[in-house]
Amino acid sequence: MMRELTCKAEEQLLKPTATVHVGNRLSLIERKVFNALIWHFQRHQGKTDNQMSVNLLMSLIGLGRSKNMDVIKEALEQLTTTAIIWNSLKQDRTTNWGVCTFLAGAELCGGQLRYVLNPLLVDKVQNPTLFAKIQLLIQTQFSSKYALALYEFLIDDLCRAGSPKTHSLEVSLDTLRHVLQFDGPYKHLNADVLKPCLREINQHADIDVRYQAIKSGRSVAAIRFVLERKAVQLMLGGMIEATVEADANGDPPIEDITDPLITALIAQGVGLRKAKALVAAHDEERIRGNLAHAVAEHKAGKVKNFAAYLVRAIEEDYRPMPEPPRQPSEPSPRLAARQAQEQLKADWERFRSQRVRERFAALTEAEQEAHRAAFVERLQHGRSILLKPYRRDGFKSPMVEAQFFAELSESLLQAPEELNLQAFQSALSRGA
Structure with a gap:
């Protein structure tokens, strides 16, 4: 049928x-x-x-x-x-x-x-x-009542103008609201009706349409549409091929096709037989990648016969090649020296922290308690911000513990590499 x-x-x-x-x-x-x-x-x-x-x-x-x-x-x-x-x-x-x-x-x-x-x-x-x-x-092909109503209105004006290849018309906002039966403010008319309508018309119909808002003062008063005729036979060729093949070859109707890739290609105007051949010959990643590429090119105005371009894109793989990963550039000598110095300081601080904890652990219990008592005495007679966390958590507070061992380093660390960064660097060189 x-x-x-x-x-x-x-x-x-x-x-x-x-x-x-x-x-x-x-x-x-x-x-x-x-x-x-x-x-x-x-x-x-x-x-x-x-x-x-x-x-x-x-x-x-x-x-x-x-x-x-x-x-x-x-x-x-x-x-x-x-x-x-x-x-x-x-x-x-x-x-x-x-x-x-x-x-x-x-x-x-x-x-x-x-x-x-x-x-x-x-x-x-x-x-x-x-x-x-x-x-x-x-x-x-239309799935929106607004798109079909707007398409008929534009085609009517185009026909009454003698069906030129290109045509422009200016429509007042009141007339457009009447045609579309949409009474909302312009921002909703534009975002929810006009933009989706024109995407659907440009994809499925025999005209390409652009539009521009015309203002009176600060308000939009009218819309100027610019229409350009497409080659109907070329645009509808994929749809006709799909429906004729379904009858002639006993294939299922388009509504009954379950393969999402075939359905996606047919929805873009590719014939049923060609869609099946493409899905059989190429993997899903290639098909979807080229479909996304073709849609982007069409939106940029670079493609007129979308279905034919999409077929070529999949067959010849027009997907943009991914950029090779960039090799990290070598830092400048000055930056490399600064980074090396910062790393050396970090290593020295970790070394000193480990050494002071080892020295403290080697003390007798009485010596350890004396160091703790002296630290608490300093806290209580000073205005240290550590007093509050000490009263709450004692030496279990990370802040209190860190400050305790930092102060102990002055009395427990004595070796040159523990007190001097250059000596630490020399010790590392000798160890290497």
């Missing part, structure tokens, strides 16, 4: 401008069903009571062979009950304003959808004076 979705003129939806600018709150699925039914109705002009395959409808909205009929039922219910204010921006040449439901009725029976378009919309859908040319295969 998905084989019907190719880049041919008859598979374009000529969506009337009046219905592009609908003032409602359709969900993503409801808007896709809305578009699919307009496309189907246009292909069967003259009929007010139409039938279409449910499988075809599911393919047109990007659900493939999903069996979840509840989403279709809910969408049809909304389209038969929700009032749609069309041509709300007053840009259609023939009608100023209108309100109605989209469908007069709908019925699901035996794998077929029977639907009746609201009579007020029949002529506008059959003979639109202004319309946006929307590829149905493109709409299946």
Whole structure:
């Protein structure tokens, strides 16, 4: 069934401008069903009571062979009950304003959808004076209702300008909020809606879009969009190849593929057969590394045909080579001498500390107690900061113990290498 979705003129939806600018709150699925039914109705002009395959409808909205009929039922219910204010921006040449439901009725029976378009919309859908040319295969790729609504709005303006290769338009913030049905402040509109929308449009649609905020005083008053057409056939080639192969070769539908690498490649526009070949030929680290590289290059504006570039990147391994580890540079003679001197002092202090503890341990118990008593006497008659920790912990305090042995070094250390750094260095040289 998905084989019907190719880049041919008859598979374009000529969506009337009046219905592009609908003032409602359709969900993503409801808007896709809305578009699919307009496309189907246009292909069967003259009929007010139409039938279409449910499988075809599911393919047109990007659900493939999903069996979840509840989403279709809910969408049809909304389209038969929700009032749609069309041509709300007053840009259609023939009608100023209108309100109605989209469908007069709908019925699901035996794998077929029977639907009746609201009579007020029949002529506008059959003979639109202004319309946006929307590829149905493109709409299946959108996962955000804001992205699809913004894409339709931009494509509509591009078509009304004669479909130039590049086009710019300035949209007031009030108009943009109406189109997207988002009422929050600009900082949230920008961060939560515009940026994610344009990432999705640039990745999946047939246009590249940039935008710039236009201020009035200190506040943002409008947005200037710059649009550039892509080569549709090149951009959609991977998607078409994937869906056609799935039908022709008996492969599982894309929704049923479980290999995360294959799924990741297909999501970037690589064909199913090619994705399988790449995963079979290369390890996961190489594929993911080149995918990250390709995404970075695309964001930098260096890549136009992303899927083709990604395939070449994986096959030829475009990953940036890791920088070799830097060899530690040799310190300057002056720095080396200073470091050696600091190390010598540290070794000498450790030597002195060990020696004073050895000498103290060699004393009799009475001599040891005399040294402790003299130390405590000095603490109590001075203003030492050690008095408080001594009263709390005695000689178990690390600070007290360290000071005790530091003072003992004056009376217990007597050898030249214990008293003089140069003598210590000479003793080390003789020992070496």
